[in-house]
Amino acid sequence: MNNIVKVVFFLIFLNFISCKEGSGTDNKNAASETTTLQTNVNEGEEIIMNAIKAHGGEIYDTANYEFVFRDKIYGFNNKDGHTYRLNFKDSLGNTIEDYLKNGSFRRKVNDEVINLSKKDSAIHSNALNSVIYFATLPHKLKDKAVHKESVGETVIKGDDYDVVRVTFAKEGGGTDHDDIFMYWINKKSHYINYLAYSYSVNDGGVRFRSAYNPRTIDGIRFQDYINWAAPVGTDLRDLPSMFEKGDLKELSRIETANVRNLNATEFVE
DSSP: OHHHHHHHHHHHHHHHHHHHHHHHHHHHHHHHHHHHHHHHHHHHHHHHHHHHHHHTGGGGGGOEEEEEETTEEEEEEOTTSOEEEEEEEOTTSOEEEEEEETTEEEEEETTEEOOOOHHHHHHHHHHHHHHHHHHTTTGGGGSTTEEEEEEEEEEETTEEEEEEEEEEOSTTSOTTTTOEEEEEEETTTOOEEEEEEEEOGGGOEEEEEEEEEEEEETTEEEEEEEEEEEOTTOOGGGHHHHHHHTOSEEEEEEOOEEEEEOTTOOOOO
16 A cells, blocks of 8 residues: 555656646747747847938938829928828819828818818828828838837848838727738848738738839938739738739839928928
8 A cells, every 4th residue: 555655646746847847848938939039029120220220310300391192292290290281172172281290180171170070080190191101111110109020031033131020009009000011121221122011901901012213302212112912811921922923913103203302391280
């Protein structure tokens, strides 16, 4: 009987040791994964900051520019926060001005402020913010709500690129905070020559953009994009090879025309 008891206690002891060793291995694996993730985040931050510097750097902080996009006049003034503006005429000949300052939206029709529902204000505000966001890339990628992670390197058309995955925090990330972006930054020039994103609204979609017509105007780089479509669910990492093979369909051109530096002239409210 004593021998049986000894055997039982011995087995319990072995199981205890095994659990301790297993727990230690799990903790080591978790710590290793955390360290790797933090390293990738730090590398992603550095890559994006170098891209921002290459595209305009500190000049963005007080930049005041105007440009034409799809026959509408847009403007952005980054002095004392962010002020965005849109001017155009509607189909009835009315003059429309949208004004977004530090998240507060206002619309004027024929110089008169009109009352909009919360929903309509959000729609117009998001549309204006989106145009400025893409026109001034990669400036807005330094916002606190932007999460950046290095996800490797690749070669596109013979050039070496760093690949950075970008997601957004729910707090401060906007209404489309669940969108996922990927940027391909040239290792030598630090320019963003390609980008892609997936979105979930309206049944979802995947887009890939290739830059062209780059020009630097008073220190800030502006570039146009060809907008390509890919099947819903396509892995963003597969898009460059699909692009090189000609497997993507061109949807549109994102062109900013008549870019003009307003020399820090304040927008008139």
